[in-house]
Amino acid sequence: MLKVYLSGEIHTDWRDRIVAGAEGLDVRFDGPVTDHAASDDCGAAILGAEESRFWHDRKGAGLNAIRTRRGIEGADVVVVRFGDKYKQWNAAFDAGQAAALGKSLIVLHGPEHQHALKEVDAAALAVAETPEQVVQMLRYVLTGALPETRADA
Amino acid sequence: MLKVYLSGEIHTDWRDRIVAGAEGLDVRFDGPVTDHAASDDCGAAILGAEESRFWHDRKGAGLNAIRTRRGIEGADVVVVRFGDKYKQWNAAFDAGQAAALGKSLIVLHGPEHQHALKEVDAAALAVAETPEQVVQMLRYVLTGALPETRADA
Amino acid sequence: MLKVYLSGEIHTDWRDRIVAGAEGLDVRFDGPVTDHAASDDCGAAILGAEESRFWHDRKGAGLNAIRTRRGIEGADVVVVRFGDKYKQWNAAFDAGQAAALGKSLIVLHGPEHQHALKEVDAAALAVAETPEQVVQMLRYVLTGALPETRADA
Amino acid sequence: MLKVYLSGEIHTDWRDRIVAGAEGLDVRFDGPVTDHAASDDCGAAILGAEESRFWHDRKGAGLNAIRTRRGIEGADVVVVRFGDKYKQWNAAFDAGQAAALGKSLIVLHGPEHQHALKEVDAAALAVAETPEQVVQMLRYVLTGALPETRADA
Amino acid sequence: MLKVYLSGEIHTDWRDRIVAGAEGLDVRFDGPVTDHAASDDCGAAILGAEESRFWHDRKGAGLNAIRTRRGIEGADVVVVRFGDKYKQWNAAFDAGQAAALGKSLIVLHGPEHQHALKEVDAAALAVAETPEQVVQMLRYVLTGALPETRADA
């Protein structure tokens, strides 16, 4: 079984598309909590409110790190998606952790981010533009099968 | 499955409350032998009596370390509980091992110990006051669900 | 000697202010090449031009990684600065590597980035707003001396 | 050169007695900041005051951890002293880190703490009662010389 | 279960002979994609064509490395086969990775390559000439049984 952690952008359906596309493959997916509000407030909601936003965020980030750390450390492949909005520093932070831990890193982003992501891309084993390419790579890695419609055809 | 090691204080029912609260979650709990007398005497009871109390304790501590070391090293999350009585240096020692091994550390103690535990708390991803908060965190980490009654409500 | 790697933003004088402020302390500083043009073009300038911007960037990023990896792995403390411009994903990537390698991480940024950097901050041992605070921390870590003008005075 | 980290109790002169006794030996000593007030307030003094005592302590503990982590990770031998007062959980926490990192651990405490420290002692290579014994051990480890006045004479 | 990675030459049936011979043993085999064309073109077929052959190869090699890295890191035993044709530098590269990761290495080659492979052989726990010898070794390692027809008979 291939363990794949899906890190990064949480506002589009890229995770769903990968999970659906990989149906039938021997893959187990994991990823962060993708409910933005829950992810932001989890610390305070469980451990109590903070007056300062900084410590409110710290509590939540600590709690989310329990999930993230376990997910990345347990993964064979870490896919990190960079979208169009927000700073997404946590995505790049996850990518740095994955690289330092020797995980196989796949980066997923549009061509407009190529220059800004060059250090992250250089640490990756593959750079994809679409979730479908990620699925095709997982299929190839597990079965050796290339896609029927080849990108270089 | 999330592997959780419950370390520290053995005189209240905090472990039972966490285990009961986590029913239905994909968690496996582990922890030390909580029978105080057995834990103190195990070395001598199996390997023979010692005249010196120091070596009596050494034999028992060695034997208990087989269980503790395996439990902490195999855990995703280590919860360390500090109670009201005794020195509890073994709890802090376990926390130090967990931190050095890169385990996700949750510390559980009342507010009266905040200053004395500041170094341990700073190494933790979360500091809780009640076993129920630990359960809520495990549930959030595994499912993304926040508690119905929020602490910041 | 304390080995400190200064990662991140390269358009303001924050590195100079830290190095100047730390004069007399037993610290050795390291950091990336801060000449933006050289950093972007180093790969092509030495190994040959690429038609594709993507591979141009890859060559440069590979070469810069030789310096970065050595700097971070050899450091006791990694300071990562986030400025006002650009995506700065490489800064967050460095922070992720530093965290995974168990380095002492200090993050340096203005309050406007607190929410976006909450995961990175939560992995840090200190979050500073000014280079002078970084200097004061290095002095404290090495000598135990607090600043004459205390921030909590 | 033998690198020795002196962790734990900061209210008696045990560190001075070890350093003085080891004069002439090829040893480099390191340890935490032993000015109690500075150690407690360093975070707030540099990074700004906190209303909550919990976060005040967190800031200070993070900053002190930069020094502690480097000291323990760089040591060949970690000596941890437990005194008569306070909870001293940070001492036991340091001992746990040292043990998990495979450092040679020496524990220093009076006989009244033997039972409470049995897990820590069992992880140590030596348990001493006086600073002078620590000096004698360092001398023996470096030179092979036994003390002129033997404890078993 | 013994996890065995079969690395190297892909133009003869040595893998099939080992897998068939090991039927009934508690072994799980893994290895690279052995369809030469798919292995060469996978990167471009999924991620898009490259004008330069060098970057065409890079894309494919990155993708194949996801499979190889996971296979070698997850293995108990890495068998590396050197055949008669081609440079086979990737086989020796895999052997180097396996050795550095502390895997049990078995090298499989004809006597004509003994001198050229002396560094690789010296890092191996066994050097075999036939796939059948590999099967016999796997059987011995798992069951203690020697072959009915002994090579030293």
Add this chain to the structure above:
Amino acid sequence: MLKVYLSGEIHTDWRDRIVAGAEGLDVRFDGPVTDHAASDDCGAAILGAEESRFWHDRKGAGLNAIRTRRGIEGADVVVVRFGDKYKQWNAAFDAGQAAALGKSLIVLHGPEHQHALKEVDAAALAVAETPEQVVQMLRYVLTGALPETRADA
């Protein structure tokens, strides 16, 4: 499940007594090939005869190391038994590997070997004299139960 590797002496029934005694416990045992002749000759029997006894032994030792290395690295607990005959340097060598890998080490030997084994014993978490004591320790570690007939009664 507790994974236990039984290393060392192969001429008495100590392994059988431990395995039988541990029936019903969640333990998986592993160990070397205990057929002395097969263990000595396995290399030559599979890979071909050697004129020199030194290289005959080398071939066999390499092959046995595949099994030993996997067994020790996969174990939670390594039990090493020293008997009355032979040099048994391989037993002490296994113990050294187990210690360096951070495995829980139990040493099993009669009192006549105490002085000669003092370095090995000092690296162990327990030193037993009989296989039955090993069984009692495994039971205690897994269930917390002490033996009905206590050694210190």
Add this chain to the structure above:
Amino acid sequence: MLKVYLSGEIHTDWRDRIVAGAEGLDVRFDGPVTDHAASDDCGAAILGAEESRFWHDRKGAGLNAIRTRRGIEGADVVVVRFGDKYKQWNAAFDAGQAAALGKSLIVLHGPEHQHALKEVDAAALAVAETPEQVVQMLRYVLTGALPETRADA
């Protein structure tokens, strides 16, 4: 100081050209014994002749591995050169070790070997064709200076 290990081909003057070109830079070079005959015969010359060429080679390879292992493990950067002759499997083996140990890998070879070395190149941070390019990279990594005559000019 940058520690650079120069591995691989020993029949041309590429090492000399790199060492000479790097004069004045803070670099320490290391590499294998480049006297081919001494390297082949060292084992037998010191430890005694072997009738079998296989064991003659084994003795020499073991002895050379003492130097190689230390050189690669102690290096920041490992440069591996592939020339025109021989199998050079030891070069690829060194590259595999360097990659698995997380060393910064630079591969040096002519364009005719690009396809055969694609797996090795993909694990490298830079692929050069001339020793002078290696020197320019070392200078850039250490000083940030680009070559006066740029390859992309």
Add this chain to the structure above:
Amino acid sequence: MLKVYLSGEIHTDWRDRIVAGAEGLDVRFDGPVTDHAASDDCGAAILGAEESRFWHDRKGAGLNAIRTRRGIEGADVVVVRFGDKYKQWNAAFDAGQAAALGKSLIVLHGPEHQHALKEVDAAALAVAETPEQVVQMLRYVLTGALPETRADA
């Protein structure tokens, strides 16, 4: 500088012969305390007498382990000498630690011990019979020079 740890037998002058022979080479030697009585009694002499010989030995072994552990972990090469007398299990134990830590291991013993030491020898990079051969190997590893009088001449 090559760091060499000389482990094992302490009753002949083999260490002196190696140290003398290596004069002029860039080698730093380390080893255990070779005063047998001091080595046996160091624990009790410093930490106090024990009634039981077993705990007397334990105290000494713990103290000696501080020196041994540091010596082996800091070494590039570990030479382990097996002599004619005693069980020498500590020598084999040191060899096991060195092997598991990835140190370059050289074993030194007479031909009469070849069979008993086959597992240890198989983990070594070289097996020598005389201290002079060890010196010649150190010289070759550091300088590439073969002995004037070759063993295979």
